[in-house]
Amino acid sequence: MAVRTQFESSNDIGVFARITNAYCLVGIGGSENFYSTFESELSDHIPVIHSSIGDCRIVGRLTVGNRHGLLVPASTTDQELQHIRNSLPDNVRLRRCEERLSALGNVIACNDYVALIHPDLDKETEQILADTLNVECFRQTIADRVLVGSYSIFTNQGGLVHPKTSIQEQEELSSLLQVPLVAGTVNRGSDVIGAGLLVNDWMGFCGLDTTAHEISVIESVFKLGQHNIMGGATTTSAAGTNKTIKDALVDALT
Numbered sequence: 001m002a003v004r005t006q007f008e009s010s011n012d013i014g015v016f017a018r019i020t021n022a023y024c025l026v027g028i029g030g031s032e033n034f035y036s037t038f039e040s041e042l043s044d045h046i047p048v049i050h051s052s053i054g055d056c057r058i059v060g061r062l063t064v065g066n067r068h069g070l071l072v073p074a075s076t077t078d079q080e081l082q083h084i085r086n087s088l089p090d091n092v093r094l095r096r097c098e099e100r101l102s103a104l105g106n107v108i109a110c111n112d113y114v115a116l117i118h119p120d121l122d123k124e125t126e127q128i129l130a131d132t133l134n135v136e137c138f139r140q141t142i143a144d145r146v147l148v149g150s151y152s153i154f155t156n157q158g159g160l161v162h163p164k165t166s167i168q169e170q171e172e173l174s175s176l177l178q179v180p181l182v183a184g185t186v187n188r189g190s191d192v193i194g195a196g197l198l199v200n201d202w203m204g205f206c207g208l209d210t211t212a213h214e215i216s217v218i219e220s221v222f223k224l225g226q227h228n229i230m231g232g233a234t235t236t237s238a239a240g241t242n243k244t245i246k247d248a249l250v251d252a253l254t
Helices: 032-042 078-087 123-133 167-177 212-221 238-253
Strands: 002-005 017-019 024-027 048-051 069-073 093-097 108-110 114-117 136-139 152-154 159-161 181-183 197-199 204-207
Touching: 002 032, 002 212, 017 032, 017 197, 024 032, 032 048, 032 204, 048 078, 069 078, 069 123, 078 093, 093 123, 108 123, 108 152, 114 123, 114 167, 123 136, 159 167, 159 212, 167 181, 181 212, 204 212
Parallel strands: 002 204, 024 048, 069 093, 114 136, 159 181
Antiparallel strands: 017 024, 108 114, 152 159, 197 204
């Protein structure tokens, strides 16, 4: 299931929140409607944490995380770090990272196993990322764009990438990530996927301008509604799932 929402008047909801299979981080300062959307859909399963990062509310662009951990930039204050630490599940690692490319959400995309990173990311940051999030890291571009976190988003079930990503590149990335990928858009044709979409293994949120067709592609490739909270598959047949993915790919590229 994918739910449309806005942060105040912005459809770039991925700028102001970060969602994983273990927690959700929501920027302070937005309307209560934005926060309550995540509370109502997620709070029975994972903590929804209201916070800022470096006194900024763009927490989705400044952080990167998965069910194993959360990486925050050096600008994160001690008070913010303590608040987030107290709110996260005990088994989730939290690490502050000194990195020149401090908008970590723009330069890193990951699920619970693999991370795509900006080609110029510092090697020390790559090691911290691998240790904190327990992922294998690959320096990569998406459709010749270095901001992999802005132009792609993927979970343990599937992924959405920039609409100009070639079929060959999609196949290569899919092989690397071991999940099916679709080239597509959000928010009525926006290619900045990371800004307009938030998704984990069972729930998705997208900007208010996202069309019904875009939502159907999102729900297909991420298998939303086909998995329970623990990520277990339902009785959907493999053949049916493959057909859905194929149809979504064709739809996204036509």
